[in-house]
Amino acid sequence: MAIPLSYNVRNLRLRKSLTIMTALGIALTVATAVFIMALLAGLNRAFGSTGDPLNVLMLRKGSDSELAAGGVSRDAMQVLKDLPGIAKNSKGEPLVSGEDILVVVLPRKGGTGETNVTTRFMTPIGIEMRPSIHIVQGRWFTPGQREVVVSSSINKRFEHANLGDTVHIGKGEWPIVGIFDGSGTAHDSEIWGDINQLVTDFERTVYSSVLVRATDPIAAQALKNRANDDQRLELNGLLEPDYYASQTKSGAPIRIVGWIVAFIMAVGSCFAAANTMYAAVAYRGREIATLRVIGFSRPSILTSFMLESLLLSLLGATLGIILMLPFNGMTTGTQNQVTFSEVVFSLQMTPAVVMSAVIFALIMGVVGGFAPAWHASRRDILSALRD
Amino acid sequence: MTLTRFVTKNAFRNKRRSILTVLSIGGSLLLLTFLITIWRSFYDSKPTEQSAQRLIVRHKVSLVFNLPSYYRQKIQAIPGVKEVVNQQWFGGQYMDDKPEHYFAQFGTDPQEIFKVYPEFKIPADQLEAWQHDRAGAVVDVGLAKKFGWKIGDRLNITGKIFPVNLELTIRGVFTPPDPTQSIYFNKDYIDEGFPKLKGSEGFFAVLADSPQDVPKVAEAIDDQFRNADRPTKTESEHAFQLGFIGMLGNIKAFIMSICLAVVFTILLVSANTMAMSIRERTREVAVLKTLGFTRNTILGLFVGEAVSLALVGGLIGSLLCYFIVTGMAAQGGYFTGMKVTPLTIAAALFIAGVVGFASSFIPSYHAAKVNIVDGLRHIG
Numbered sequence: 001m002a003i004p005l006s007y008n009v010r011n012l013r014l015r016k017s018l019t020i021m022t023a024l025g026i027a028l029t030v031a032t033a034v035f036i037m038a039l040l041a042g043l044n045r046a047f048g049s050t051g052d053p054l055n056v057l058m059l060r061k062g063s064d065s066e067l068a069a070g071g072v073s074r075d076a077m078q079v080l081k082d083l084p085g086i087a088k089n090s091k092g093e094p095l096v097s098g099e100d101i102l103v104v105v106l107p108r109k110g111g112t113g114e115t116n117v118t119t120r121f122m123t124p125i126g127i128e129m130r131p132s133i134h135i136v137q138g139r140w141f142t143p144g145q146r147e148v149v150v151s152s153s154i155n156k157r158f159e160h161a162n163l164g165d166t167v168h169i170g171k172g173e174w175p176i177v178g179i180f181d182g183s184g185t186a187h188d189s190e191i192w193g194d195i196n197q198l199v200t201d202f203e204r205t206v207y208s209s210v211l212v213r214a215t216d217p218i219a220a221q222a223l224k225n226r227a228n229d230d231q232r233l234e235l236n237g238l239l240e241p242d243y244y245a246s247q248t249k250s251g252a253p254i255r256i257v258g259w260i261v262a263f264i265m266a267v268g269s270c271f272a273a274a275n276t277m278y279a280a281v282a283y284r285g286r287e288i289a290t291l292r293v294i295g296f297s298r299p300s301i302l303t304s305f306m307l308e309s310l311l312l313s314l315l316g317a318t319l320g321i322i323l324m325l326p327f328n329g330m331t332t333g334t335q336n337q338v339t340f341s342e343v344v345f346s347l348q349m350t351p352a353v354v355m356s357a358v359i360f361a362l363i364m365g366v367v368g369g370f371a372p373a374w375h376a377s378r379r380d381i382l383s384a385l386r387d
Numbered sequence: 388m389t390l391t392r393f394v395t396k397n398a399f400r401n402k403r404r405s406i407l408t409v410l411s412i413g414g415s416l417l418l419l420t421f422l423i424t425i426w427r428s429f430y431d432s433k434p435t436e437q438s439a440q441r442l443i444v445r446h447k448v449s450l451v452f453n454l455p456s457y458y459r460q461k462i463q464a465i466p467g468v469k470e471v472v473n474q475q476w477f478g479g480q481y482m483d484d485k486p487e488h489y490f491a492q493f494g495t496d497p498q499e500i501f502k503v504y505p506e507f508k509i510p511a512d513q514l515e516a517w518q519h520d521r522a523g524a525v526v527d528v529g530l531a532k533k534f535g536w537k538i539g540d541r542l543n544i545t546g547k548i549f550p551v552n553l554e555l556t557i558r559g560v561f562t563p564p565d566p567t568q569s570i571y572f573n574k575d576y577i578d579e580g581f582p583k584l585k586g587s588e589g590f591f592a593v594l595a596d597s598p599q600d601v602p603k604v605a606e607a608i609d610d611q612f613r614n615a616d617r618p619t620k621t622e623s624e625h626a627f628q629l630g631f632i633g634m635l636g637n638i639k640a641f642i643m644s645i646c647l648a649v650v651f652t653i654l655l656v657s658a659n660t661m662a663m664s665i666r667e668r669t670r671e672v673a674v675l676k677t678l679g680f681t682r683n684t685i686l687g688l689f690v691g692e693a694v695s696l697a698l699v700g701g702l703i704g705s706l707l708c709y710f711i712v713t714g715m716a717a718q719g720g721y722f723t724g725m726k727v728t729p730l731t732i733a734a735a736l737f738i739a740g741v742v743g744f745a746s747s748f749i750p751s752y753h754a755a756k757v758n759i760v761d762g763l764r765h766i767g
Contacts, residue, residue, distance in 0.1 A: 017662065018659060018662070018663070021655045021658060021659045021662075022655075022659060024655050025652050025655045025656055025659075028648045028649075028651060028652045028655075029648075029652065031648065032645060032648050035644075060550060061550070062545075062546065062547075062550050063547065063548070063550070064547065065547070065548075067451065067548075068547060068548045068549070070549070070550050070581070070583070102449075102451075103448075103449045103451045104448060104449060105448060105449050113630065113633030114630075114633070115633065116449055116450075116451075168448070169448070170448075252486065257425070260421070261418060261421075261422075261645055264414055264415075264417055264418040264421070265414070265415070265418060265648075265649065265652065267414045268410075268411045268412075268413075268414030268415045268418070268652065268653075268656070269411070269652070271407045271408075271410045271411035271414065271656075272407075272408075272411045272652075272655070272656045272659070274407050275404055275407040275408060275411065275656075275659070275660060276659065278403060278404065278407070279404070279663050332637060333637075
């Protein structure tokens with residue numbers, strides 16, 4: 001026969017301050033774990049949601065970053081335009097976008113230093129090939145003009161990145177004429193501008209990358225293989241989503257430090273939970289003995305105290321998650337380890353993150369609660385009654 | 388029985404509770420020491436004597452743009468400049484892309500590099516051998532030990548930024564004061580495989596005549612190229628390194644917020660334990676009072692108990708952290724060169740002490756204030 005759960009709830013309520021303090025300790029640990037998991041989830045979302053499976057990104061052979069030296073030659077670009085399986089827009093132009101990537105240094109808001117920002121130069125075809133991205137303020141840059149548009153994250157996080165400000169790139173000032181919404185993709189960390197002006201300014205003879213759109217997934221795969229196999233082109237073709245997914249390794253420092261932190265905090269919290277549960281058991285020596293006398297078995301006492309510990313940790317988990325809720329969606333940035341420039345992402349408390357946090361807390365409850373619960377179920381009835 | 392002994396006896400009268408508390412505080416303090424260590428290795432590292440004398444000149448817009456090679460002669464002519472050397476980040480891959488196989492590779496001028504970095508020690512014959520081999524390399528002694536490299540070994544580096552694969556021969560091993568995780572090779576090697584790079588350099592390292600000259604020299608260099616096609620940004624080597632950490636994101640806020648969470652957790656744990664053990668001893672306090680102990684002595688007894696528990700936990704935690712960090716630093720990778728200094732341990736212990744004090748003061752104060760008759764009547 002099981003001891004009713006209300007017994008445990010009432011006991012937790014009886015020692016209010018003890019319960020709250022222990023739960024708060026667990027809550028802080030859970031909050032830290034949620035924080036780290038949400039950061040990683042945000043980073044994964046930024047990279048994981050970027051790229052269309054129909055798009056194939058062409059890089060120079062041997063390179064796996066758009067920012068590497070050398071690039072795709074103009075000749076290769078012409079060849080690509082005529083390959084079979086390339087989609088065309090309504091005007092009948094092939095959806096092939098030669099793009100140039102530069103990095104500019106911009107000061108962060110709030111005086112936390114300056115950092116590299118990826119700047120992508122292209123023609124309107126490039127915009128057309130990324131339909132999920134749209135202008136929220138102002139307008140797109142005009143081809144042939146020295147104009148740029150910035151993402152809303154860049155606009156929010158950097159000084160002088162408002163409509164009407166100018167960015168110094170190469171030989172001149174480029175006015176910001178629009179702000180676009182990158183809808184949580186990696187493009188949310190970018191500035192976009194017109195490629196023709198850039199080519200004259202920097203005397204660039206090659207493209208950093210060429211993005212091509214295939215008519216269907218099979219054609220995309222074929223285009224990728226074709227580019228890789230053709231010795232003449234000297235290209236490294238990648239499906240666009242794969243390219244961005246490989247950049248999630250930028251989260252490695254956060255992941256490593258984060259898990260060390262969360263693990264050590266969890267160990268500390270386990271000890272604290274054990275302490276509280278031992279106190280709970282010690283206070284109730286006679287009560288437990290009485291329960292035994294009236295017929296509750298050892299396993300049911302073990303279960304009851306385990307449940308109490310789990311309740312305590314669940315309370316902690318709830319508090320911790322509530323504590324972190326205000327930070328959900330907060331944007332931050334780190335260095336992209338592939339392009340060495342800033343990648344902006346937001347804290348994402350996804351259902352998976354919340355679930356993992358709860359499980360994390362329950363594990364703490366089990367580890368911290370088992371020894372005291374075992375101790376409670378093994379106590380000698382007679383000596384406990386005499387206490 | 389002295390008062391100190393009374394405190395220690397009391398601290399361990401409920402052994403299990405005390406041990407759990409000490410371990411819990413120890414775990415938190417381990418973490419705190421770890422975070423302080425990261426913080427200090429990022430922001431608190433003092434430039435060495437030579438580093439304080441060095442500057443880095445890079446393209447004003449970004450490190451990814453190169454500077455013309457002829458800037459080197461122009462910089463050399465600026466008063467206050469002792470030595471200049473060009474360097475090019477190669478960013479290649481050794482073996483595979485695992486972080487433990489990662490190290491920095493710089494293309495440079497073998498004739499000059501060790502003049503700009505005089506604190507890097509290399510035997511004269513090895514330096515000469517390197518200067519005579521265009522495909523030669525010199526490696527950090529720490530890397531050589533980690534990978535088991537010997538002079539004469541071949542080193543294949545795959546180019547990721549440049550379409551060039553290096554096949555280097557190790558000609559020398561240099562010993563820097565702090566681990567650099569770097570190898571140096573002749574920059575001409577990249578130029579041969581990627582002629583477009585000829586005539587341009589990633590950045591210049593400059594050794595000034597004295598540390599006092601550094602700001603003046605930085606200004607003079609930037610003035611020299613202000614209106615040039617490729618303007619420069621010159622900063623001290625230390626500031627340059629800090630700039631890289633800044634790019635990782637708002638690390639300061641990240642570490643600070645976790646530190647706060649940790650400290651607050653210790654506060655809770657310690658306060659919890661003290662509240663439990665003080666409540667149990669209400670009658671004892673009353674007895675102590677009847678024996679003539681003053682309120683302040685009793686307060687001191689309890690606070691002393693909490694502080695000593697916290698300090699023991701702190702000592703265990705920070706020493707454990709010392710061993711863990713030393714072990715990880717030896718492994719290489721992200722933690723290279725990190726160490727837990729006595730100052731860090733002292734800081735962690737200080738925080739532990741303060742937290743122990745803060746957590747016990749209120750319950751102790753209430754206990755010390757208790758009315759003797761009420762106390763004696765109290766049932767635990």
